Amino acid sequence: MNSALSRRGFLAGAAGITAGVTLAGCGDGGPTVPLSANADVKLPTYIPYKGVPTSMPGTPEGITPAYLHYPADPVRAFPDGPPAKGPGIDIMTLIFNPVPPPVNRNVMWQALNKSVGTDLDFRITPVGDYPNKFAVTIAGGDLPDAMLMLLTSAIATPEMLGSLFQDLSEHLSGDSVRDYPYLANIPTASWAPCVFNGGIYALPMPRQLSGNPNYTRLDLFKKAGVDPNPRNWREFAQMCKDITDPKANRYALGDSVTAFNFVMQMLNAPNKWREESGKFTWYFETEEAKEALNAVRSLTRAGTLHPDTYTVTGKVKEWFGSGRIAMTWDAPSACNDFYTNYAPATEGFEVGFMKAPGWDGGDAAQWQGGANYAVLIIKKAPKERIKQILRAMNALATPFGTDGYLLRKYGVQGTDHTLQGTDPVLTTQGQAEVTLPTIFATDAPAVQYYPARPETVPGQYAFQEKVVPHLVADPSEALRSATDSRKGGLFQTTVDDTRKGIMQGRVPLKEWDDLISRWRSEMGDTIRAEYEQAWEASH
Secondary structure (H helix, E strand, O other), rough: OOOOHHOOOOOOOOOOOOOOOOOOOOOOOOOOHHHHHHHHHEEEOOOOOOOOOOOOOOOOOOOEEEEEEOOOEEEEEOOOOOOOOOOEEEEEEEEEOOOOHHHHHHEEEHHHHHHHHEEEEEEEEEEEHHHHHHHHHHHHHOOOOEEOOOOOOOOOOOOHHHHHHHHOOHHEEHHHHHHOHHHHOOHHHHHHHEEOEEOOEEEEEOOOOOOOOOOEEEEHHHHHHHHHOEEEEEEEEHHHHHHHHHHOOEOOEEEEHHHHHHHHHOOOOEEEEEEOOEEEEEEHHHHHHHHHHHHHHHHHHOOEOOOOOOOOOHHHHHHHOOOOEEEOOOOOOOHHHHHHOOOOHHOOOOEEEEEOEEEEEEEEOOEEEOOEEEEEEEEEHHHHHHHHHHHHHHHHHOOOOOEEEEEHHHHEOOOOOOEEOEEEOOOHHHHOOOOOOOOOOOOOOOOOOOOOOOOHHHHHHHHHHHHHHEEEOOOOOOOOHHHHHHHHHHHHHHHHHHHHHHOOOOOOOOOHHHHHHHHHHHHHHHHHHHHHHHHOOOO
């Protein structure tokens, strides 16, 4: 694994505040802490939960443990009773799903509050609106007890954190984390981006490292007599042509950007950034990027992408689930969505996992997934209040095999789920209620477990065994560039428009060079220098 995810590869750097947003009443945040101070922070001791035995165990390199069934007798996570009794806790966070029913009409949420011992008031904002909501809340000064912070946020500065939010080091550093054993079960890689100002300023939202599979509709490939195991780019391109059948309204792919990412892996391109002897190169400024653009343009020209690929957004999962596309590159958790939301309506529905082939054969890169989605920061408060909040978050990190995990993920038996053997199967009510975004406060380390279709678990585990030896990390993940946070997202829109235009065939490839030159002069060389400075300070 890349050393950027080691204990010394921490968030570093400083940033300005988003234009028009000021920190209400927070002063200057105290003296500036040198970047090198972050390298000396003692992260929480990693104490893995010795839970449910499995023939498909996890590994330190990034394979996620897998389970066919839930234990018949889940372990009581808190045998001495609710762990976080006290005042209610406001948690500002985001959601990708529809917002769940409010607590007075949500049996799962009510049961969760009872089990934790306090009222968890989730203030939920749709994901697209969250960055603005975060900035406005910080500027207004009326802060919730805890709030999700995107690591790319332009206002997520060390100065802001030092002014408004709690340094959790005395509670979590080293063996202190033993008071919160389920937080101690979160791997070290997920704690690294929680460090600012020479202290631990956040809790992780851990995610698995094995990266995205290229999902295949195996049932469609079998029906069409097409082999879904290409050994190089040439065979992949031919396979896309062979599985495409416009008369049957079936195409190989439905999203040009994820197709680009998959081809970049074939080319062994860097995962966001490439680090060589402390020097950084952005993946879009590589020769591999231009080759991938040209490759996806050839797939478009061959008619293997859905006709609405470049004009319609938000439909790719639906197209895959309904069989209108045969492949999609998506997060590991998407597998559960496919089997829950689409398999019941399609006889023989079967999902496979395609490893990227090397461009000319051999092994390709597998882009490592981020160790966190985001992090949770906690408003400054007296020590006992901080401890109560940490006990509540410890309860939201109870691992697979416990009653707490079962409640968070599947709700209340009889109302939110029924049992099929020992496995919970969500009811219609449960499907609405369990979208409560506890995973966007903190969470247990990921596992592979699909109660609706347990037979798919060995396939995804086997996929991880194949790809984890070839993981390529993003070396910038645990670092910080103020300029990237402030300007990078705005420029990304221009990048995406040009990238899609080239892949669609509307824009000549030579415009890519002009775009990259503009990026370098306007921000790219500054971003690069900031990452290199942060890298040097943390190694």
